[in-house]
Amino acid sequence: MFLKAAHKKGLLDEAGVTQIAESLTDGGDAASAAIAAGLMTQEQSRRLLSSIESSPPPEGIPGYEILSPIGRGATSTVWKARQESLGKIVALKIFTTAYAGTSDPEQMISEARNAALLNHPHIVHALDAGVSAGNCWFAMELVEGETLQQKLARRGALSEREVSELALCLTQGLAHAHSAGLLHRDLKPGNILISEEGIPKITDLGLALAESEVTELDSSEKRKGTPHYISPEQVQGDTLDVRSDLYSLGATLYHCLTGQPPFQGKTNKEILKKHVQEEVIPVATISGKETVLDAIVEKLLSKDPEQRYSTADQLISALNQSSNIEGDDTLAAPRRSRSKTHVISVTSRKRIVGGASMAALHSRKTLMTKIGTGVGLAISALLILSAFSKAQEGSPDFDSVLAEHRAEIGQKKIEKRMSESKKDRERQEESAQTLLNSILAQDQELRIRALRKALRTYGSTRAAAQMTAELDRAQGEIVQARQADAQTILEEARVMASAGKLWGAVKLLDERPRSARRDRDLNNEIEKLLSVWEEEIDSRFLQDRQKIDFLRSKREYSEAIALIDEIEEYADPDSLAELDGLREQIISSRNELTRVEAERRKVEELRKYTEIWPDYKSLALKRDFKGMISAAVGLEAELIVAEVKNRIEIDLLAFQVLDNFMKEALKELREKGEDGKEVVVERIPLGESTRNRKDRGVVDRIDDANVWIRLTAERAVVPLKISEISDGFLFDQVAERHGRNSSDYLIPLGILSIYRGLEDVAEANFQLVEEKGTRPDTWIELLNWVKKNITKT
Known part of the structure; x- marks a missing residue:
């Protein structure tokens, strides 16, 4: 952004x-x-x-x-x-x-x-x-709380206990996601939240996909991820599975143990290349101490997915086992009688050695892997057999032999890691010198930028001293160039002042070089100009500060914020200190005003909406559904609040259903007329009569306002107004067409009952529909809303 x-x-x-x-x-x-x-x-x-x-x-x-x-x-x-x-x-x-x-x-x-x-x-x-x-x-x-990334930036490397607990929690979360068929694809410290209670939580599933969907991605989509924590197969666009997430977890745990990601580089491209081609520096080489997690992390960071843990559950077992081993190593060995030493001590010691050196036996960085697994195991076996033999002869040196053996293996591991670390440093020194040579060939401005950037990456190399000297020299040349022409500085300050950047102009002149202060006339001119500008800053600030208060009193918050932006262009730091927190207060006031205005608007629009319901009822009693639609559309044009507009949308949907219901009734009458079927049309009573009028005949035609019927008794075609035909007669036509227990019949009758104020009838109709296996959620929600907001008021 x-x-x-x-x-x-x-x-x-x-x-x-x-x-x-x-x-x-x-x-x-x-x-x-x-x-x-x-x-x-x-x-x-x-x-x-x-x-x-x-x-x-x-x-x-x-x-x-x-x-x-x-x-x-x-x-x-x-x-x-x-x-x-x-x-x-x-x-x-x-x-x-x-x-x-x-x-x-x-x-x-x-x-x-x-x-x-x-x-x-x-x-x-x-x-x-x-x-x-x-x-x-x-x-x-x-x-x-904070993200794990923020915690690492604040703390650096975490303790072994913290990382063990973190690893187990995150692996349990991954196991749950994997069991649901999801791959995270972007696990990293930035996507792990640590609550104030210290509970880690995986977040940001924006790249997550079902494992079955991953195979359908093209190579570019598979490569999405974060460079420092992405798996080699993601970099290469190969097939992904749960082991890709485990690699990212391993990279994250490596960062926790060492205080840095497993691979670093000047560019993302360089980092990605290292994930595929380079072996990771052992954890102990960087941290300076071994932990029971070393072997687990190194296995997670295997280039070949086949060499990693196959599932998160398998990793959980390994973490639990490592936790048990760590606990065993911290316990003091119990005293045993001399007679049981031959039987128990060897077995016990063998178990502890196997547990304590699990990282050494399984790590690809260990002596065993580097000089050949077979030879290493043979040496270990001979040493242990020798020790066992001495133990059976009653020799007291059994523990010493094992201790020497373990110390020898540990020393060789450390020597190997130190050798690799030395090679890494040599490669970094070579890269630093190569980069420095290329920087020195650039022009002055680019050289300064490049040297600053290079020092951030190679600040610990021998080439850093030369980089620093070159940077000082280049910056010194710029200072000398400025000192050579003080008049240029004065003109630059005037340009800044004319653009409204008064404090920038004052600062430029205040920090002018000594050469500009040696010329008495020029120096006097500058001092006078500084006085004028400083007075202008004070005067403008006082006026603008009053304007801000005035704008706040009128609730013109956006204009007040814009004025603060203008002040920041010209004001000095002391003046700006008065504005500390003012912007946040204005923004907060603006947000509160927006909220209050939105609530007021909502109340007003809901009032207008409820006031239209008597019109709905009057029109519904006359079956004037087009009139109801017209009333709803007219009100909708005045509305802004989404909640109220949504109510109008539901009304329009309901009126459309009712209009279609009437069309179904007339369609049934038309088809009866085409078939020559005789019908008895019932019309509402006239005057004070309570009995419906009845006309027998065959439907001749139907237009927008009338049903034309050929009367049986008179042999004449007469128009009957649709608005005068009774509800019962029209509803019966739909019932004959779809059935009285069908949702096509019951739902429209329920909707019409709502708008006529007959909530009990509507509820009974909807209940019948539910009993048939269909739940009309939209119309039940409408009915409940009407009961709460229309009927009660």
Whole structure:
């Protein structure tokens, strides 16, 4: 979102956006990268971030009151919101308008659909999702705390106990997802939330797919993921399964144990290449100590999926076993009698050795793997047999022999890892020197940017000293160039002032070089100009500050925020300090005003809607369904609130059903006339009479207002007004056509009863429909709403 906003405002061109995007790795900050690359100033970045943060909350999410922003991503913003129906505080993810306009809404809320399939304490629960007023949204459980990525940035490497507990929880969550047939495809520290109680929860199932669907993806879709934690088969676009998620879990646990991802590089392309081609540096080489998790993590990071754990359940067993081994190693060995030493001590020691060195026996970085499994096992067997023999002879050196054996293996492992670490350092030194040589061939401005970036990556190499010297020299040349012409600085300051950037102009002159201060006349001119500009800043700030208060009093909050933006262009830091928190207060007031106005509008529109129901009833009694449609459409044009407009939509649907019901009755009469069948038409009584009028004959034709019937007694064709024909006669025609117990007959009668105020009749009809196996949810909901809001009032 930062890069898009910067490009839209003209702060970055396409080349700049591409440069920053390619340099970013997982967890990278686009704003910091833009400043470090020299493409934006810190003030520009701060102002842009402020404008993004002040973006108003979206409207039109039914059932939710948006409270405050939680975080923003490239395609969505997560808000803290209140679910109005239950009063529950939730996290509401709303996709940005630009992204939503170019994507399939069903695809965007796939994350919600995937999460809805799962119910596990270590997976964030889905609550609701939908598309409303152009906003695609997803409501989920709110987890108060931080992401694992934030925790690692704050803490660095975690303790072995913390990682063990984290690994077991996350694996249990993955096992649940895999049992439901889902692959996460983007497991990483940024997608793991840690609650305030310390409970980890997997989130962001935006890339998750059913395992059966993964095979249908093309190679580019399979490659989606985060570079630092993606599996080799994802990088290559090969077949994916649950073991791909386990690799990403292994990369995450590696980061937790060492404080850094398993592979790093200057670009994403370099990192992806290492996942496929390079072996990971052993955990102990970086952390400086071995843990029972080392072998598990290294197995998870195997290049070949066949060498990893085949399922999450298998990994859970390994984690539980490692936990038991860790516990056994910490216990003091009990004293045993001399007579039992030969029988028990060897067996017990053999079990402990096997458990404590599980990482060594299974790791691909161990001595056994490097010099040949067969030779290693043979040496171990000979040593143990020798020790066992001595033990049976009563030798007291059995424990010493085993200890020496274990120490020898451990020493060789450490030596091997140190050798690999040395090679890594040498490769890094070589890369640093090669990069430095290429940087020195660039022009001055590009050289400074490149040197700053290189020092962040290669700051610990020998080449860093030369990089620092070159950077100081290049920056010194720029300073000297500025000092050579103080008049140029003065002109630059005047240009800034004319553009309204008064404080920037003052700061530029205040920090002018010594050479500009040696010229007395020029120095006096600058000092006078500084006084004028500083007075103008104070005067403008006082006026604008009063304008802000005035705009707030008139509730013109957007104009007040725009004025704060203008102040930030010219005011000094001391003046801006007075505005601390003012922007947030105004935004909060604007949001509250929006909420109050929306509630007031809702109440007003509901009042208008309820006032139309007497008209509905009058028209329904006359079966004037077209009149009912006209009344509803007329009111709909005045409405804005989605909830009320939805009620009108239901009304229009109901009136359409009733209109079709009448058409069915007239169609039945027309067909009887075509067949020459005689009918007895019943019409409503005239005057004070209570008996229906009856006319016997054959239907001749039907138009919009009349049924023309050829009377049997008079042999004449006469018109009978449709509006005068009785309900019972017309309803009987539909009953003969579809049956009295059919939903085509009962539902329209129930709907008509609602609008005529006969709720009991409507409820009885809908109950009959339910007994036939169909539940008319829409019309039952309408009936309940009318009982609550129309009948009672």
